[in-house]
Amino acid sequence: MTLKVGDIKQYLYCPRIIYYTYVAPVDRKVTPKMVYGKEEHIEFERLERRRTLRAYRLAEGERRFRTPLESPRLGLRGVLDMHVVTSLGCLPVEVKYTASRPGLNHKYQLVAYAMLLEDAYGKPVRHGYLYLIPSKNVYVVEITPNARAFVRRMLLQIADLIRRETFPPATRRAGRCVDCEYRRFCGDVV
Amino acid sequence: MYFLTDEERKHLLKGLLPRSRDQGVADELRGWNWSQPPLSPVYDMPLAIYEVAGAYCPTNRDLYLRRVERVRPKPSPAMARGSALHAALVHVLVAAKRLIYAHGVDNYQEIFRSLQELVPLSIEPYTRDLAPTEAESLRQKALIIHDFERARIIARIQEILTKHPYIGEDSLVSLALPVVVEQKLDGSFLGLSANLSTDAFTFCEPMILDLKFGEPRKFHRLQTTGYALVMEAIYEFPVNLGCLVYAEFRGNRLIIKKDLHVIDDELRQWFIEARDEKARMIYEEIDPGVAEECHPACYCYQVCHR
Ligand code: SF4
Numbered sequence: 485m486t487l488k489v490g491d492i493k494q495y496l497y498c499p500r501i502i503y504y505t506y507v508a509p510v511d512r513k514v515t516p517k518m519v520y521g522k523e524e525h526i527e528f529e530r531l532e533r534r535r536t537l538r539a540y541r542l543a544e545g546e547r548r549f550r551t552p553l554e555s556p557r558l559g560l561r562g563v564l565d566m567h568v569v570t571s572l573g574c575l576p577v578e579v580k581y582t583a584s585r586p587g588l589n590h591k592y593q594l595v596a597y598a599m600l601l602e603d604a605y606g607k608p609v610r611h612g613y614l615y616l617i618p619s620k621n622v623y624v625v626e627i628t629p630n631a632r633a634f635v636r637r638m639l640l641q642i643a644d645l646i647r648r649e650t651f652p653p654a655t656r657r658a659g660r661c662v663d664c665e666y667r668r669f670c671g672d673v674v
Numbered sequence: 675m676y677f678l679t680d681e682e683r684k685h686l687l688k689g690l691l692p693r694s695r696d697q698g699v700a701d702e703l704r705g706w707n708w709s710q711p712p713l714s715p716v717y718d719m720p721l722a723i724y725e726v727a728g729a730y731c732p733t734n735r736d737l738y739l740r741r742v743e744r745v746r747p748k749p750s751p752a753m754a755r756g757s758a759l760h761a762a763l764v765h766v767l768v769a770a771k772r773l774i775y776a777h778g779v780d781n782y783q784e785i786f787r788s789l790q791e792l793v794p795l796s797i798e799p800y801t802r803d804l805a806p807t808e809a810e811s812l813r814q815k816a817l818i819i820h821d822f823e824r825a826r827i828i829a830r831i832q833e834i835l836t837k838h839p840y841i842g843e844d845s846l847v848s849l850a851l852p853v854v855v856e857q858k859l860d861g862s863f864l865g866l867s868a869n870l871s872t873d874a875f876t877f878c879e880p881m882i883l884d885l886k887f888g889e890p891r892k893f894h895r896l897q898t899t900g901y902a903l904v905m906e907a908i909y910e911f912p913v914n915l916g917c918l919v920y921a922e923f924r925g926n927r928l929i930i931k932k933d934l935h936v937i938d939d940e941l942r943q944w945f946i947e948a949r950d951e952k953a954r955m956i957y958e959e960i961d962p963g964v965a966e967e968c969h970p971a972c973y974c975y976q977v978c979h980r
Contacts, residue, residue, distance in 0.1 A: 587700065624696070626693070626697050628697075634939075634940040656714075657710075
């Protein structure tokens with residue numbers, strides 16, 4: 485089975501989303517937030533093509549946008565927002581629309597993309613970037629061995645959840661349920 | 675044994691320290707956020723750090739037996755050895771601090787003389803269940819640690835005294851012996867025991883140290899992680915670094931290796947997951963079953979395989 489990088493984000497948000505996606509699929513509504521996010525990504529790409537690489541502290545490099553990546557070895561696929569190919573290797577950039585600091589879900593998505601890039605280019609990736617659209621802040625994220633191991637373990641946990649078809653407990657952060665598109669399918673949350 | 679060599683210091687200052695500061699840690703995984711998930715405990719089941727961090731038994735049945743079945747197997751020889759050697763080290767460190775305060779900087783020669791004459795800790799209480807040859811070997815090892823640490827401390831005091839002509843006792847202690855041994859901590863914010871004790875803690879750059887006398891294992895880093903989280907919860911300052919000190923005896927020689935590490939997001943999440951899983955196992959009284967591959971030296975072996 486091949487998982488999507490986006491599944492990592494969903495799993496970290498609430499494991500039940502994985503259940504609703506793979507085990508007992510339900511219809512989810514496309515929210516205005518999702519449409520808006522897509523538009524922001526297009527605008528990011530338009531502006532990014534004209535910018536220098538200074539925000540990434542790089543002197544040279546070629547940007548590549550919306551690259552589909554897949555690794556049968558990892559059982560993972562995804563479309564990477566952008567990556568920069570330099571003479572010293574390539575660096576993933578994940579674009580996020582969030583006003584707060586990047587969260588762990590963003591971090592591990594980026595690590596997963598770094599692992600996919602490594603397979604695609606056959607070279608190690610030492611770090612990547614999280615670009616936050618509203619603030620235009622760029623966060624450097626080191627791709628550490630522990631972070632890779634964590635992503636691998638998470639992929640196993642997701643695959644396990646799907647295989648066993650167990651309905652997982654809801655996230656412990658009740659605040660997330662309020663905003664969740666799947667809330668009406670969970671009978672036991674506030 | 676807790677003092678870093680020049681190479682280790684360099685590795686710390688040029689490698690780990692800047693990396694730990696750059697890398698950052700997700701705020702939700704800082705100990706001071708103990709009141710919110712994922713750090714807030716799910717079960718009212720306080721655990722000791724070694725109980726969360728220990729993974730010698732693949733199924734954690736040792737913990738189940740102790741906490742649910744109330745089985746009290748005798749500590750294994752390895753456990754007795756670890757406690758005795760650790761105590762031997764603490765004995766020298768604390769005595770050295772005491773001597774500096776007692777004699778004062780001006781009587782530094784008296785400090786050295788008293789340190790040279792310091793009687794090693796009696797490890798008899800730890801040898802009760804050991805065979806005579808094992809007990810003797812442990813005595814020898816404790817002596818090696820005693821001599822090694824004493825020599826290092828004397829050298830450190832001498833070095834500091836040559837550098838700082840106006841130094842006082844308190845400053846000499848903090849420069850020559852910048853570790854607090856067996857610092858007591860209350861881990862109840864994080865669903866841990868209220869009576870925790872770190873092997874050692876350095877305060878120049880907050881770092882948790884843990885002394886081990888066995889083979890290095892990956893999960894040993896959970897031990898430093900747990901204490902870092904507790905320190906953050908109590909004192910509200912970041913603790914980003916851990917150091918596992920592995921001591922090994924080759925004949926009469928003491929070999930020391932250190933595993934300096936950043937207490938990163940992943941270690942923190944691993945610790946929290948282990949805490950929740952183990953607390954649940956005890957709370958719900960779930961017997962995880964006998965492991966497929968048990969180490970014959972496991973102190974619960976007799977109970978599980980009778
Ligand atoms: S004997 Fe085996 S199952 Fe029992 S506690 Fe030890 S390792 Fe675990």
